Every structure is written in structure tokens, then in C-alpha cells.
Amino acid sequence: xxxxxxxxxxxxxxxxxxxxxxxxxxxxxxxxxxxxxxxxxxxxxxxxxxxxxxxxxxxxxxxxxxxxxxxxxxxxxxxxxxxxxxxxxxxxxxxxxxxxxxxxxxxxxxxxxxxxxxxxxxxxxxxxxxxxxxxxxxxxxxxxxxxxxxxxxxxxxxxxxxxxxxxxxxxxxxxxxxxxxxxxxxxxxxxxxxxxxxxxxxxxxxxxxxxxxxxxxxxxxxxxxxxxxxxxxxxxxxxxxxxxxxxxxxxxxxxxxxxxxxxxxxxxxxxxxxxxxxxxxxxxxxxxxxxxxxxxxxxxxxxxxxxxxxxxxxxxxxxxxxxxxxxxxxxxxxxxxxxxxxxxxxxxxxxxxxxxxxxxxxxxxxxxxxxxxxxxxxxxxxxxxxxxxxxxxxxxxxxxxxxxxxxxxxxxxxxxxxxxxxxxxxxxxxxxxxxxxxxxxxxxxxxxxxxxxxxxxxxxxxxxxxxxxxxxxxxxxxxxxxxxxxxxxxxxxxxxxxxxxxxxxxxxxxxxxxxxxxxxxxxxxxxxxxxxxxxxxxxxxxxxxxxxxxxxxxxxxxxxxxxxxxxxxxxxxxxxxx
Amino acid sequence: xxxxxxxxxxxxxxxxxxxxxxxxxxxxxxxxxxxxxxxxxxxxxxxxxxxxxxxxxxxxxxxxxxxxxxxxxxxxxxxxxxxxxxxx
Numbered sequence: 140x141x142x143x144x145x146x147x148x149x150x151x152x153x154x155x156x157x158x159x160x161x162x163x164x165x166x167x168x169x170x171x172x173x174x175x176x177x178x179x180x181x182x183x184x185x186x187x188x189x190x191x192x193x194x195x196x197x198x199x200x201x202x203x204x205x206x207x208x209x210x211x212x213x214x215x216x217x218x219x220x221x222x223x224x225x226x227x228x229x230x231x232x233x234x235x236x237x238x239x240x241x242x243x244x245x246x247x248x249x250x251x252x253x254x255x256x257x258x259x260x261x262x263x264x265x266x267x268x269x270x271x272x273x274x275x276x277x278x279x280x281x282x283x284x285x286x287x288x289x290x291x292x293x294x295x296x297x298x299x300x301x302x303x304x305x306x307x308x309x310x311x312x313x314x315x316x317x318x319x320x321x322x323x324x325x326x327x328x329x330x331x332x333x334x335x336x337x338x339x340x341x342x343x344x345x346x347x348x349x350x351x352x353x354x355x356x357x358x359x360x361x362x363x364x365x366x367x368x369x370x371x372x373x374x375x376x377x378x379x380x381x382x383x384x385x386x387x388x389x390x391x392x393x394x395x396x397x398x399x400x401x402x403x404x405x406x407x408x409x410x411x412x413x414x415x416x417x418x419x420x421x422x423x424x425x426x427x428x429x430x431x432x433x434x435x436x437x438x439x440x441x442x443x444x445x446x447x448x449x450x451x452x453x454x455x456x457x458x459x460x461x462x463x464x465x466x467x468x469x470x471x472x473x474x475x476x477x478x479x480x481x482x483x484x485x486x487x488x489x490x491x492x493x494x495x496x497x498x499x500x501x502x503x504x505x506x507x508x509x510x511x512x513x514x515x516x517x518x519x520x521x522x523x524x525x526x527x528x529x530x531x532x533x534x535x536x537x538x539x540x541x542x543x544x545x546x547x548x549x550x551x552x553x554x555x556x557x558x559x560x561x562x563x564x565x566x567x568x569x570x571x572x573x574x575x576x577x578x579x580x581x582x583x584x585x586x587x588x589x590x591x592x593x594x595x596x597x598x599x600x601x602x603x604x605x606x607x608x609x610x611x612x613x614x615x616x617x618x619x620x621x622x623x624x625x626x627x628x629x630x631x632x633x634x635x636x637x638x639x640x641x642x643x644x645x646x647x648x649x650x651x652x653x654x655x656x657x658x659x660x661x662x663x664x665x666x667x668x669x670x671x672x673x674x675x676x677x678x679x680x681x682x683x684x685x686x687x688x689x690x691x692x693x694x695x696x697x698x699x700x701x702x703x704x705x706x707x708x709x710x711x712x713x714x715x716x717x
Numbered sequence: 718x719x720x721x722x723x724x725x726x727x728x729x730x731x732x733x734x735x736x737x738x739x740x741x742x743x744x745x746x747x748x749x750x751x752x753x754x755x756x757x758x759x760x761x762x763x764x765x766x767x768x769x770x771x772x773x774x775x776x777x778x779x780x781x782x783x784x785x786x787x788x789x790x791x792x793x794x795x796x797x798x799x800x801x802x803x804x805x
Binding site: 211220455558 | 733734736737740741742744745746757759760762763764765766768769771789792793796799800802
């Protein structure tokens with residue numbers, strides 16, 4: 140038994156036999172060549188194959204890890220396209236008549252020496268890891284010993300290595316690589332950020348690990364404390380095995396409540412996504428296990444500032460949300476100001492009926508410059524994830540077309556300025572009865588719809604939702620509202636586009652069964668309601684809910700009658716629900 | 718020749734990701750573009766060059782573009798600097 144202490148780099152505990160990953164012996168011997176042109180061609184062939192491999196690795200990283208982490212591989216790809224680097228290697232092949240592998244190794248060595256001489260800080264090491272990782276890949280191809288096949292354990296192991304590289308780490312499967320121990324490295328190295336993303340317990344900076352741990356030694360990695368125990372006693376093994384089991388139990392419980400996407404009757408669950416108002420709300424959404432963001436209100440940017448937020452301020456806020464959601468869909472609503480949310484710096488005329496006045500998309504058209512700024516920020520942020528943009532309070536098709544045209548114009552301008560823009564799906568909020576009634580006409584013009592039930596209810600019932608005196612008329616669960624929602628869902632499905640609800644209704648236990656019965660594709664609720672919504676939906680029998688929904692839209696009654704009906708049909712049967 | 722000075726405000730300085738984006742932006746232009754920091758100057762189209770500088774927070778760097786599209790190049794680079802939060 141032997142205990143080592145290293146730097147705790149990625150949480151969790153693992154126990155498995157050691158697998159020493161020594162890397163291939165890529166020692167390069169200087170070789171003279173006859174034909175420099177052919178040798179340079181060989182170099183480029185090796186670089187091209189490496190680039191293709193890195194693209195595949197990057198795609199895998201994008202799938203398994205968060206966006207910023209995967210970007211490390213974009214840097215690796217950029218190294219392979221570095222004109223100064225390539226020119227130096229080519230020059231050496233030409234002038235000295237040496238082979239490509241030797242030239243590459245020499246240029247990388249020079250680079251290392253240059254770095255060590257000019258930047259003595261600890262950062263140097265990390266930068267070298269990236270360059271070495273890429274160089275070794277190319278060298279492997281030049282020497283006919285590609286890296287791709289270097290890891291071959293087919294049983295659970297603890298990988299013991301000298302220094303982790305990003306491209307190695309991202310290819311570790313957590314079911315086989317239970318833990319990682321390395322001689323070198325620190326908490327912020329790219330590879331460690333990846334092992335953390337993959338949730339593989341990792342201890343780094345453990346000098347002498349590779350030389351003192353043998354293949355097959357039983358190793359315990361405690362990624363919480365930095366402790367590594369080699370060939371533990373029976374008592375230690377028992378203690379840690381128990382700790383691991385406890386961890387697994389906890390994880391299973393979390394997974395069960397978050398990611399179980401199958402309903403009791405085995406039909407796929409609709410998406411449960413989050414409504415957020417601030418970039419910092421993303422944490423809560425992710426913790427609640429949201430499948431994405433269904434509504435990101437952008438008003439905060441406008442309401443919390445004394446002046447109009449700049450394009451870059453907006454861009455950063457949108458980018459943060461997209462990056463953190465790591466490829467999950469994010470729907471951002473363009474500014475919904477006016478009505479009850481007025482801005483001091485956009486002095487608008489006083490209106491007798493603000494909710495029927497110049498608000499949301501209407502205000503955007505009357506302030507086209509600010510609207511364009513927001514559209515530009517959104518198009519640019521789209522590069523960082525899966526972005527949908529929707530316009531609030533659209534009433535006519537002309538408005539939709541105008542907004543789309545403005546977006547197309549900004550896209551063209553940005554492209555012309557060499558500024559990167561991403562793909563954006565375009566949709567509308569369904570809040571006005573005019574859109575709900577003509578939903579079939581709108582459905583062919585958009586990529587998705589989202590029903591804002593708060594405003595839709597207020598406009599259908601002609602009852603100001605902030606006015607206490609008509610509060611009893613503000614009835615989201617009125618059959619009139621449901622009949623309109625059914626029209627909208629039907630029109631969307633006829634046109635093969637998804638439709639969600641992002642108002643309070645999405646978390647209302649009386650409305651959820653009806654919406655499920657209507658085949659709603661996504662429920663967008665506040666993060667704290669997400670688990671409740673998911674639990675309820677999982678319990679519902681889809682076929683029965685279809686019957687229930689069909690009944691509700693033919694009812695002649697009020698909210699009270701609809702709710703009594705749902706209560707009877709759904710909630711009495713399952714008494715656990717509160 | 719077009720020249721501009723920037724104050725780096727990002728906590729992590731010009732690390733791998735923004736460096737890659739800066740290099741990608743610079744590579745779109747024909748002009749010769751250099752990045753200067755503490756009297757060392759590198760080609761902004763070279764990722765290894767940029768990373769070798771180890772530009773940290775509150776560093777002051779100068780970017781120079783020389784060529785037919787120098788103005789557009791500096792404008793686009795400034796845009797990338799801002800959108801990556803490297804500078805104000």
C-alpha cells in the first residue's frame with residue numbers, strides 16, 4: 140500500500156486497475172531526403188489528415204462537453220493552419236534537406252525554448268501542451284504510427300500518464316476510464332477542464348506517478364482530496380467501495396428526476412424548458428434539468444440600464460446564455476417593452492390604453508435603430524449555440540414579414556463586414572387573437588410558435604390582467620382560450636413546426652393535462668416549477684388526455700367548470716399530486 | 718498603415734479561444750497584420766505567435782495593419798476584441 144497526494148482536479152472517487160498510458164515512442168531521427176517538394180507534400184498530407192481528425196474530435200467535444208471547452212480544438216486546428224509555423228518547417232525541409240518529421244520536431248523544440256526564455260510563468264506549460272498535442276498527432280502520421288489507436292483498454296481502468304492532452308482526454312469514455320492520475324498538470328489545464336466536463340475523477344501534478352505505478356496495480360483516485368492510494372488494504376478498499384456506491388446512488392436519484400424522458404405510458408415526453416430573465420438564471424435552469432431555454436426575456440437589459448444597451452453589451456449577454464446551455468436550444472424574445480414596462484430613455488407618448496398601444500414589436504418598428512442593434516447582437520451570438528428568436532405581440536403577417544426582412548438585412552450587413560453570424564430559427568409569440576385565428580397563415584412563415592398565454596388570455600377575455608376589478612374575468616383556463624390554443628397547435632403541426640406555451644399556463648396543473656392532450660411540443664416554465672411540471676406530465680396517460688382535451692374545447696362553461704372537470708378526470712385518480 | 722492600441726480588460730488575457738478568433742479574423746484580410754506587446758511583435762495570423770506573447774489582463778497591446786484592406790482589417794479586429802470582452 141502506498142499513498143500519494145496530488146492536486147485534486149476533477150471531483151469523484153474511483154477504484155480500478157491502473158493502465159499506464161505512456162504514449163507512443165515518437166522519437167525522431169534526422170533523415171536526409173532527396174526531394175524537398177515531395178517531402179513538403181507529405182507534410183501537408185499528414186496535416187490534412189490531422190485536421191480531419193481534430194474536426195471529428197471537436198464535434199465529439201461539442202456533443203459531450205460545453206461549447207467553450209470544445210473551442211480548445213478550434214485552437215488546435217488553427218495551429219495546423221499557422222502560416223508562420225508551416226513556413227518555418229517548409230524552409231527547413233528545403234534548405235537543410237531533412238525529413239518533415241525532424242523539421243517539425245525541431246521547429247516545435249525551438250518554439251518551446253523561445254517560450255521558456257521569454258515567458259517564465261506557469262502558463263507556458265499549458266500553451267506547450269496544446270502545441271505538443273497537435274505536433275504529436277502530425278508526427279504520428281508522418282512516422283506511420285497514428286495516435287488515434289493508442290488507447291486500447293476495453294475494461295474499466297484508471298489511466299496513469301505523464302501529461303494529459305486535450306485530444307486524449309476528450310476521447311476517454313467515462314465508462315472505461317474511471318479515473319485519471321498524471322505526473323504533470325494543474326487545475327486549469329485544458330485537459331483537466333475536459334475531464335471535469337466528462338465527470339472523470341482526476342488527480343494531477345502527482346510527481347512520479349507514472350514511474351511508481353505499474354500496470355494492473357489497484358488504484359483509488361479521490362478527486363475531492365487529491366489522494367491516490369496504490370494497492371490499498373482490504374479495509375481501505377471496503378471504505379472506498381462504499382463511498383463510490385453512495386455517490387452512484389445519489390447520481391441515480393438525480394438522473395431519475397432530471398433525465399427520465401419517458402412517460403408512464405412510454406410515449407416521449409414533451410420538452411420541458413425554462414423561462415429566464417437574466418443570464419445568471421441559466422444556473423437554476425440547468426440544475427432543474429431544463430431541456431433548454433424556452434423564453435429568455437431580454438427586457439432586463441433595457442430596463443436595468445439608463446441608456447439603450449449597446450450591441451456588444453447585448454451580444455455578450457446572449458452569448459453567455461447560449462454558451463452555458465451548451466448546445467441545448469435557446470429561444471430569445473426580442474424586447475417586449477411598452478405596455479406596463481416603460482423605458483425612461485425611450486420617451487413614448489402617453490397612451491390611454493397602453494396594452495392596446497405601441498408596445499413590443501410595434502415599438503420596435505417605431506424605434507428601428509434600437510431594434511436593428513438587438514437583431515445584430517442576436518445574429519452574432521447565434522454562433523455560440525442553437526438559437527431561436529421570436530417576436531412579441533405580432534398581429535399581422537405584414538409585421539412578421541417586416542421583422543424578418545430587417546433581420547435578413549442585418550445579416551447581410553454583418554456578413555459584408557466579415558463579422559461571423561450564426562443560424563437562427565425565427566418564430567412568433569402567439570398573444571393576439573388575430574394571430575391565433577389565422578395561425579395557419581402564419582405557420583408557413585415561421586420555424587416555430589410560442590403561445591404567450593398571459594397576454595392571449597387578457598386579449599381574448601378583454602380583461603386587463605393588472606386590474607383587480609376585472610380579475611375574475613381574467614380566466615386562462617376558459618374554454619375560449621383553449622379552443623384558440625388548439626387551433627394554433629393544429630396549424631403548427633399541419634405545417635410540421637413545433638409549438639410551445641411559455642406563459643403561466645405551462646406550470647398550471649389544471650392546464651397541463653389539456654395541453655398534453657392537444658399534443659403541445661414544449662412547456663416553458665420558471666426553473667423552480669420544472670420538476671413539478673415534469674413529474675405531472677410523466678404520470679399522464681396520453682390517450683386519455685386527448686379525450687379530455689377534446690371535451691374541454693366543446694365545453695360552454697367557465698374556468699371553474701374546466702378546472703372541476705380536470706380535477707375529477709386527472710387529479711382525483713392520482714391522489715399523490717398536490 | 719493603420720495602427721490601434723488596446724487595453725486588455727479580460728481577466729484571463731488573450732487565452733486560447735479569443736486568440737483563435739483574433740487569428741481567424743486577421744486571416745480574412747490581405748494586409749500584413751502584427752500584434753505588438755512589450756516590444757515583442759508577432760504576426761497576428763499566427764496562433765502560435767499570439768499565444769507565445771502570453772498577453773495578460775491590463776496589458777496594453779498595439780495592432781498594426783499594412784495593406785490595401787488595412788482599415789477594414791482594424792475595424793473587424795476591433796469588433797472581435799470587443800465581442801470577446803478583451804477590450805472595452
